Amino acid sequence: MGWVSTDNEHEGWAACVAPDGRLSASSSGEGMLFRGISGRYKRDKMMPDYEVVPDAEIVGWRGQCVCGWQGEMWERVISRADADFNHRRDYVSPEDSAHASLKVEDAIHDEWKAHIGPSEALLGVEAAAREYNQAGHRLDKTVAAAKAAGASWADIGRAVGISRQSAHERWADKQ
Incomplete structure (x- = not known):
């Protein structure tokens, strides 16, 4: 066996x-x-x-x-x-x-x-990293959609749990 x-x-x-x-x-x-x-x-x-x-x-x-x-x-x-x-x-x-x-x-x-x-x-680390990257891409897309729908950087920052300025610095150039 x-x-x-x-x-x-x-x-x-x-x-x-x-x-x-x-x-x-x-x-x-x-x-x-x-x-x-x-x-x-x-x-x-x-x-x-x-x-x-x-x-x-x-x-x-x-x-x-x-x-x-x-x-x-x-x-x-x-x-x-x-x-x-x-x-x-x-x-x-x-x-x-x-x-x-x-x-x-x-x-x-x-x-x-x-x-x-x-x-x-390490298989668990690899799986978690894949999920983390997928979640990051999904977050980027939903932030872009929220901004396109008229949400402010303050609203987006509050939803993510960061400041308005941090939200702007992270996603403004991905618009």
Whole structure:
């Protein structure tokens, strides 16, 4: 499962980690798919530039984003007794699919959201700036219409919440 930012510039997921440190791109019925050929694992039939690493050999998980960001490592441990969420250690049975547990995936998702936080916040700034500019243009047009209808600079200033002189200085040359 992956996540996409509001601006579609970031796509993140909980990637499995191979023993050599590579991060998974996907999975198949035979194991996890990793780009690159180490010669240690068999090649995927559908994607010849990928190797299939058996689920039992996955050593952990980390967040990954298409922009290149990577989260911190979550270690896969070999017994339930060794699992310690506070120390980024989780147990997934070697007989099961090597995907991160829901708890680890949620933690990785939170890390990824912190990674994209600044760009998500900027989207709000950009939207507010667009609205501000649109409102400014609308105000300029309505002031011109009010002046054309006979309103005084004092009336316009009072409507906007500024002085007569400030209204005149701001809009007189836009007539």
